[in-house]
Amino acid sequence: MNSFHTQGVVILDFGSQYTQLIARRVREQNVFSEILSSETAFNDILNRKPAALILSGGPSSVFGHEAPEFDEAILDADFPILGICYGLQLLAHHQGGLVESTGHGEYGFATISVDDDSSLFSDMAKESRVWMSHMDRVSRIPDGWHTLAHSSNGVVAAMANEDQSRVATQFHPEVAHTEEGKTILRNFLFKVANCAPSWTTGNFIDEQIELIRKQVGDGKVLVGVSGGVDSTIVAALLHKAIGDRSTAVLIDHGLLRKNEAQDCVLALKTGLGVNINMFDESDIFLSKLEGVIDPEKKRKIIGNQFIYSFHRIANEMGEMQFLAQGTLYPDVIESGVSKGKTAHVIKSHHNVGGLPEDMDFELVEPLRELFKDEVRNVGRELGLPETLIERHPFPGPGLAVRIIGEITRDRIKILQEADQIYMDILHEDELYNEIWQAFAVLIPVQTVGVMGDQRTYENLLGIRAVTSTDGMTADWFRMPADTLTKISNKIVNSVRGINRVVYDITSKPPGTIEWE
Numbered sequence: 433m434n435s436f437h438t439q440g441v442v443i444l445d446f447g448s449q450y451t452q453l454i455a456r457r458v459r460e461q462n463v464f465s466e467i468l469s470s471e472t473a474f475n476d477i478l479n480r481k482p483a484a485l486i487l488s489g490g491p492s493s494v495f496g497h498e499a500p501e502f503d504e505a506i507l508d509a510d511f512p513i514l515g516i517c518y519g520l521q522l523l524a525h526h527q528g529g530l531v532e533s534t535g536h537g538e539y540g541f542a543t544i545s546v547d548d549d550s551s552l553f554s555d556m557a558k559e560s561r562v563w564m565s566h567m568d569r570v571s572r573i574p575d576g577w578h579t580l581a582h583s584s585n586g587v588v589a590a591m592a593n594e595d596q597s598r599v600a601t602q603f604h605p606e607v608a609h610t611e612e613g614k615t616i617l618r619n620f621l622f623k624v625a626n627c628a629p630s631w632t633t634g635n636f637i638d639e640q641i642e643l644i645r646k647q648v649g650d651g652k653v654l655v656g657v658s659g660g661v662d663s664t665i666v667a668a669l670l671h672k673a674i675g676d677r678s679t680a681v682l683i684d685h686g687l688l689r690k691n692e693a694q695d696c697v698l699a700l701k702t703g704l705g706v707n708i709n710m711f712d713e714s715d716i717f718l719s720k721l722e723g724v725i726d727p728e729k730k731r732k733i734i735g736n737q738f739i740y741s742f743h744r745i746a747n748e749m750g751e752m753q754f755l756a757q758g759t760l761y762p763d764v765i766e767s768g769v770s771k772g773k774t775a776h777v778i779k780s781h782h783n784v785g786g787l788p789e790d791m792d793f794e795l796v797e798p799l800r801e802l803f804k805d806e807v808r809n810v811g812r813e814l815g816l817p818e819t820l821i822e823r824h825p826f827p828g829p830g831l832a833v834r835i836i837g838e839i840t841r842d843r844i845k846i847l848q849e850a851d852q853i854y855m856d857i858l859h860e861d862e863l864y865n866e867i868w869q870a871f872a873v874l875i876p877v878q879t880v881g882v883m884g885d886q887r888t889y890e891n892l893l894g895i896r897a898v899t900s901t902d903g904m905t906a907d908w909f910r911m912p913a914d915t916l917t918k919i920s921n922k923i924v925n926s927v928r929g930i931n932r933v934v935y936d937i938t939s940k941p942p943g944t945i946e947w948e
């Protein structure tokens with residue numbers, strides 16, 4: 433483990449909706465952070481040699497039966513602890529303070545006044561707005577502790593023990609609504625915990641190159657590339673680490689955006705000299721999809737065919753011992769921290785570019801510690817073009833789930849043309865990077881229109897743009913009317929087969945992002 437890991441922060445997750453945000457805010461200060469389940473044994477935490485511990489918020493009451501378990505040995509740790517919201521109440525409860533349920537919590541903005549500006553609240557305004565989201569409150573702080581700040585509602589907004597090695601806030605410093613949140617976290621990291629700001633993109637790349645070389649030895653690595661940001665960056669990183677002993681493979685199922693496969697190959701091959709091969713498998717994918725309307729059937733067919741194609745191609749490549757893929761930290765957290773939770777399956781996500789389960793490869797996952805924005809910084813440092821780095825997420829089954837009803841080559845072509853115009857205008861109007869995901873959907877409904885003096889009876893096109901932070905929830909993007917007009921005019925005037933455009937204003941929930 434490198435020193436920039438061992439001087440990092442462990443965040444114990446007590447179930448807050450903001451836990452990932454805490455991790456990101458810490459990393460923005462160039463300090464490594466790792467999220468662990470609240471139940472993690474103290475020894476496992478010690479093994480990571482953290483500089484500090486953060487206890488997250490959470491929905492429970494510290495005195496309720498449903499309070500999450502944790503190893504009480506952490507309370508005696510010889511490194512600093514910051515408790516946030518539930519974390520504050522946990523510290524208060526276990527250090528002899530009194531936490532009570534008030535029956536009516538505080539949700540939203542509150543104003544706090546600083547009582548002690550010697551550490552956590554140094555270099556900031558005496559009064560500022562913070563974001564509260566709690567039901568219970570501390571009505572008596574533990575002996576030997578003092579308040580660092582109080583809220584105008586009379587709530588203990590922050591407190592600390594005598595030597596300030598235990599500090600805690602009732603509000604959420606990680607949330608953007610907390611005006612001085614960044615300063616407070618920075619104070620904790622650098623004044624209270626003496627962390628080193630060594631978690632940088634450059635250090636990360638150097639470390640990964642070393643780790644990849646060590647893991648792979650003289651072996652050969654196959655990199656599954658989908659055209660998206662993550663796998664493209666993995667291919668670039670592998671190339672930098674082991675050169676031509678890595679081979680990237682892009683399977684074109686015929687359902688990518690216009691020029692998407694070519695752009696990706698161009699950026700990797702011509703731009704960076706990566707050894708990449710594209711395989712046009714569209715005939716076989718499209719023949720299997722003929723006449724299929726059901727979205728889940730489409731996903732299954734594409735997922736299965738992807739595995740067949742990948743098997744065949746991998747065999748043709750000869751002996752490859754490793755498979756590199758773009759697993760990110762949120763996927764790792766999902767499968768570790770919240771293991772055991774079951775969620776209702778809304779759509780079965782087949783990740784084209786993912787690992788065929790029965791293949792005998794050892795995995796290389798160089799991005800498994802990173803959040804998406806960090807991955808993008810790695811891409812920049814490796815020299816990939818901005819257009820590729822900022823590309824919106826794209827579903828594995830591609831346009832198959834954006835052509836409602838039957839998929840034909842003609843309909844793919846119509847959608848690709850319209851979608852390209854839509855994307856170009858978003859770039860032109862400098863809106864693309866404000867949007868999480870934007871795309872067009874071909875709807876199998878014909879409507880009447882008039883062009884010149886001619887009656888038309890053509891397809892309907894839906895366009896969608898959403899803002900989101902993780903794709904789990906989303907809101908529709910308030911697209912300026914001028915941009916909508918431009919998009920609609922250009923599509924109807926230049927794409928044969930579309931004579932009407934509608935804008936989708938459904939949020940998620942109750943809608944989903946994709947239409948199928």
Ligand code: XMP
Nearest residue numbers: 780781782783825827828829903944945946
């Ligand atoms: P939904 O439509 O479920 O989408 O709100 C959430 C996010 O997941 C993407 N998505 C998929 N990604 N395979 C994927 O790899 C799929 O089958 C799939 N379906 C939806 C979607 O584009 C959005 O980013």
